[in-house]
Amino acid sequence: MTDPGPGVALDTVLGKAVALLRAFRVEDTVLPLAELVRRTGLPKGTAHRVAGDLVEHRLLDKTPHGYRLSGGLFELGMRAATERTLLELAMPFLQDLYERTHETVHLGVQEGSEVVYVAKIGGHRQARSPSRTGGRMPMHCTAIGKVLLAHAVHEVRDDVLGGELERRTPHTVVAPGLLRRQLSRVLETGIAHEREESTVGLLCIAAPVLDPDGRTALAAISVTGPVGRFRPDAHETALRAAATALASTLARRRGGALRTG
Known part of the structure; x- marks a missing residue:
């Protein structure tokens, strides 16, 4: 059984539905009912009944091999005001950064102790990576995550550093002291590095999209490429420019909203 997430009560209908939806991991496409039962701990009959309700409401799709997340979830996600506004404002800068680097570009935000992409x-030669839009990754092993963690409130940072740091590859930093020093370095330089820590064969750099106070990271942008071809230092200037420009745009948008509110 996997953890259905904080605050999920399996003794309510809503809790059971949330547990089924959260059973899907980043790498999952289709899950058979038996696997949903194993991950959630729900009785088979209950899981089957709740999954059927989710299919009816277009939150899951039924396939010959099991269940998959439905487009209805994407529609709901796109109605989330903060993320939608962020994405709309960020997309021109992300596209420009891609044109400058021709490498995979990500935009991520913090949710709890994870990165949400x-x-x-x-493009056609993008590096194979486990990330996907709407997916999650631990903060400690990704460049975006390190940027967000470095700028997070002390409680979040202490919680991550004091907890179990999952070793996703042989290169994942799992020593709290070493990770803390890396986070201090991020605050000094404004750039975080990942060196095959989430996926073997991938390198990544990230920069924060800062609030006007200069301390809070509203989001982070990264550029990712494969070992052997990718040169992180060559893309730092373009990455910083994209993150700074997006931060300025968000600040102007917020200022305009305050003046008209």
């Missing part, structure tokens, strides 16, 4: 842009 709001956008991903890649």
Whole structure:
């Protein structure tokens, strides 16, 4: 059984539905009913009944091999005001960064102790990576995550550093002291690096999209490429420019909203 997430009560209908939806991981496409039962701990009959209700409401699709997340979830996600506004404002800068680097570009935000990928842009030669739009990754092993963690409130940072740091590859940093020093370096330089820590064969750099106070990271942008071809230092200037420009645009948007509110 996997953890259905904080605050999920399996003794309510809503809790059971949320547990089924959260059973899907980033790498999952279709899950058979038996796997949903195993991950959630729900009785088979209950899981089957609730999954049927989710299919009826277009939150899951039924396939010959099991269930998959439905487009109805995407529609709901796109109505989330903060993320939608962020994505709309960020997309021109992300596209420009892609044109400058021709490498995979991500936009991510913090949710709890994880990174949620709001956008991903890649071309024909994009690096194979486990990330996807709407997917999640641990903060400690991704460049975007390190940027967000470095700028997070002390409680979040202490919670991540004091918890179990999952070793996703042989290169994942799982020593809290070493990770803390990396986060300090991020605050000094404004750039975070990932060196095959989430996926073997991938390198990544990220920069924060800062609030006007200069301390809070509203989001982070990254550029990712494969070992052997990708040169992180060559893309730092373009990455910083994109993150700074998006931060300025968000600040102007917020200022305009305050003046008209």
